Amino acid sequence: MNSNKTFHEVHQIARLSSKVANDCLKEYGLYHAQWSILYCLMKNGQMIQTDIWRYLNVEAPTVTRTLTRLEESGWVVRKHGRDKRERLVELTDKAKELLPEIEKNVQRAEKRLLEKLTETEQLQLINLLKKINS
Amino acid sequence: MNSNKTFHEVHQIARLSSKVANDCLKEYGLYHAQWSILYCLMKNGQMIQTDIWRYLNVEAPTVTRTLTRLEESGWVVRKHGRDKRERLVELTDKAKELLPEIEKNVQRAEKRLLEKLTETEQLQLINLLKKINS
């Protein structure tokens, strides 16, 4: 009985979350899915596309499309590696310069998203989500 | 510090959630957003579109598009009311007949989504999500 409407509540929070994220990224011309890839590259350095979509847990075509946009807007470059099937993705200088500032903005936005919860509840939430996704 | 990566975790659970929902709706030719509207109509009876998007907390054009698909596939009908701006939406006989069975399927899918959590944790999660969305 208690699982009734789970989909609905998850759906609601997901839309709210991407709205808040998109909002704080707007001034940089970025969207939340683009940010998630840039964040990934900032923490891991050069990656091939397969690394990215496996880490983010999305499908390969989704990453292809988003990377195309990120390349067009000058946030990443893609090179061919020794294995010519792979594409090596890395941040541009513009990205390396701006990302730390953007990260701070995103962290503030995350705080706003959770501001109705106490510190304890915030920790509980993250842990429950991680447990489901594990 | 604890709010770091909230967007990421929420995003993950959201995709998992819609995947599980779509999967259990596949045999009826439905998608999760379509189900959410049908569920809404099943509980509330005839509604106008504004009632639907305000309840689901999405934008009007999103509901317009999804209703068009639901009408094409024979789940709902739309009529004009006394106020000619409004469109009254209601379930077809096919929908009324199948929805109770579909609801049971969806409830089972919701249980699968949460199966890694204890009963207590499931309640905690729903309550935390509701609190954020309130």
Place this chain on the structure above:
DNA sequence: TCCATTTATTTACCTGGGTAAATATTATAC
């Protein structure tokens, strides 16, 4: 060596979220 299989990426097409602007109708103020 050569053919079959695997792997990495892309293309085409579907659903579903958003915003901005257009349309049609109703409500309101003067």
Place this chain on the structure above:
DNA sequence: GTATAATATTTACCCAGGTAAATAAATGGA
């Protein structure tokens, strides 16, 4: 009564998720 404002819906166009199938390159086995 008529012009203006508000309301309900739609249209056009973004971004982002998915699947299925195509392409290209590398790997492996006979």
